[in-house]
Amino acid sequence: MSANGTDNSTSKKPPSPSPLRFSKFFQSNMRILVTGGAGFIGSHLVDKLMENEKNEVIVVDNYFTGTKDNLKKWIGHPRFELIRHDVTEPLLIEVDQIYHLACPASPIFYKYNPVKTIKTNVIGTLNMLGLAKRVGARILLTSTSEVYGDPLEHPQTESYWGNVNPIGVRSCYDEGKRVAETLMFDYHRQHGIEIRIARIFNTYGPRMNIDDGRVVSNFIAQALRNEPLTVQLPGTQTRSFCYVSDMVDGLIRLMEGENTGPINIGNPGEFTMLELAESVKELINPEVKISMVENTPDDPRQRKPDITKAKEVLGWEPKVKLRDGLPLMEGDFRQRLGVPKKN
Numbered sequence: 001m002s003a004n005g006t007d008n009s010t011s012k013k014p015p016s017p018s019p020l021r022f023s024k025f026f027q028s029n030m031r032i033l034v035t036g037g038a039g040f041i042g043s044h045l046v047d048k049l050m051e052n053e054k055n056e057v058i059v060v061d062n063y064f065t066g067t068k069d070n071l072k073k074w075i076g077h078p079r080f081e082l083i084r085h086d087v088t089e090p091l092l093i094e095v096d097q098i099y100h101l102a103c104p105a106s107p108i109f110y111k112y113n114p115v116k117t118i119k120t121n122v123i124g125t126l127n128m129l130g131l132a133k134r135v136g137a138r139i140l141l142t143s144t145s146e147v148y149g150d151p152l153e154h155p156q157t158e159s160y161w162g163n164v165n166p167i168g169v170r171s172c173y174d175e176g177k178r179v180a181e182t183l184m185f186d187y188h189r190q191h192g193i194e195i196r197i198a199r200i201f202n203t204y205g206p207r208m209n210i211d212d213g214r215v216v217s218n219f220i221a222q223a224l225r226n227e228p229l230t231v232q233l234p235g236t237q238t239r240s241f242c243y244v245s246d247m248v249d250g251l252i253r254l255m256e257g258e259n260t261g262p263i264n265i266g267n268p269g270e271f272t273m274l275e276l277a278e279s280v281k282e283l284i285n286p287e288v289k290i291s292m293v294e295n296t297p298d299d300p301r302q303r304k305p306d307i308t309k310a311k312e313v314l315g316w317e318p319k320v321k322l323r324d325g326l327p328l329m330e331g332d333f334r335q336r337l338g339v340p341k342k343n
């Protein structure tokens with residue numbers, strides 16, 4: 001039984017993996033698919049997976065928000081393959097593990113074409129589960145803290161069912177991810193697929209799109225361009241920010257461990273958006289102004305992960321504090337914006 005009283009057990013045995021997985025003549029014995037691997041988190045995950053010489057990594061991406069640039073150091077590597085493919089179409093390849101990340105993550109991108117976002121979450125996840133079922137692969141879904149909606153419990157534990165508007169402008173993303181989680185558990189119970197679900201909380205770091213609208217990338221780009229930091233009203237709403245290397249470590253531990261999840265992966269340090277703006281100002285550009293601007297509908301008022309389960313089950317907790325992570329991101333943004341640091 002899970003914490004919220006549902007029976008998630010399955011009597012089915014998972015299908016047999018490819019015979020090559022255990023073959024002593026086969027060089028790299030783990031073929032890993034990363035969907036959305038040209039994006040922000042995906043490309044950092046690929047870097048980490050490629051460090052292991054036993055891994056062969058295949059990325060599929062439609063480049064909606066990702067770019068080949070994020071993977072340029074691996075293009076041409078014999079253990080790496082990059083495929084332009086949209087996950088809403090079926091995919092026939094042979095793999096042992098699937099990290100399923102493909103989905104636009106920034107609110108301005110996922111709201112740009114909401115019907116496509118929901119297709120990506122529902123049909124895309126269905127296709128990747130079909131692939132996992134055919135080849136006997138283990139599949140990990142990157143779900144989101146947005147499944148808790150505008151949470152009425154604080155901090156959020158995995159057993160909280162959430163408070164989500166089913167017809168709002170964010171629903172294509174948060175309801176889409178909720179259906180994706182449902183599909184994962186139905187394939188697990190009905191077909192014995194090995195599943196893992198990570199509920200990711202706001203993650204930041206190098207390679208975020210400069211103009212993707214998420215708060216950390218916005219504030220850093222604005223500070224470097226000496227434009228006012230746009231704090232959306234009321235400014236007292238909170239988020240908890242996780243540095244990308246901690247996130248990748250948590251995702252790999254979840255994939256390699258025995259627990260299906262869902263497991264919250266995030267940094268429990270909680271900040272108001274005004275506090276975040278003050279930190280960026282202090283650390284990156286003390287001259288920059290802060291301006292209060294209109295917010296968008298259904299913006300969650302508070303968010304903070306309870307990571308007790310990740311600590312217990314994965315032996316994982318984040319290491320990088322926000323004040324240490326922001327300067328690590330600054331160098332990458334300076335280089336891409338062409339704004340060198342003054343001495």
Ligand SMILES: NC(=O)c1ccc[n+]([C@@H]2O[C@H](COP(=O)([O-])OP(=O)(O)OC[C@H]3O[C@@H](n4cnc5c(N)ncnc54)[C@H](O)[C@@H]3O)[C@@H](O)[C@H]2O)c1
Pocket residue numbers: 035036037038039040041042060061062063064065066067085086087088100101102103104105106120124142143144145199200201202203204
């Ligand atoms: N970054 C965060 O704070 C955060 C928080 C919670 C959950 N997540 C989840 O983590 C995953 C990665 O997020 P990210 O921040 O790296 O976002 P991102 O936008 O940088 O990466 C998403 C990648 O998926 C690709 N993609 C989108 N739709 C696709 C489709 N239909 N077919 C193939 N590829 C497609 C994009 O081109 C991009 O490369 C997403 O599933 C997101 O929902 C991220």
Ligand SMILES: O=C(O)[C@H]1O[C@H](OP(=O)(O)OP(=O)(O)OC[C@H]2O[C@@H](n3ccc(=O)[nH]c3=O)[C@H](O)[C@@H]2O)[C@H](O)[C@@H](O)[C@@H]1O
Pocket residue numbers: 104105106107144145146200201202203213214215216218219230231232233237238239273295296299300
């Ligand atoms: O962690 C998550 O689960 C989700 O977090 C983010 O969604 P959100 O928290 O809305 O992220 P932002 O767009 O970065 O907004 C965070 C807060 O900053 C505020 N904000 C945003 C941008 C800005 O310029 N100024 C500003 O004050 C927003 O009003 C909001 O309160 C991600 O973009 C989602 O992909 C992800 O699934």
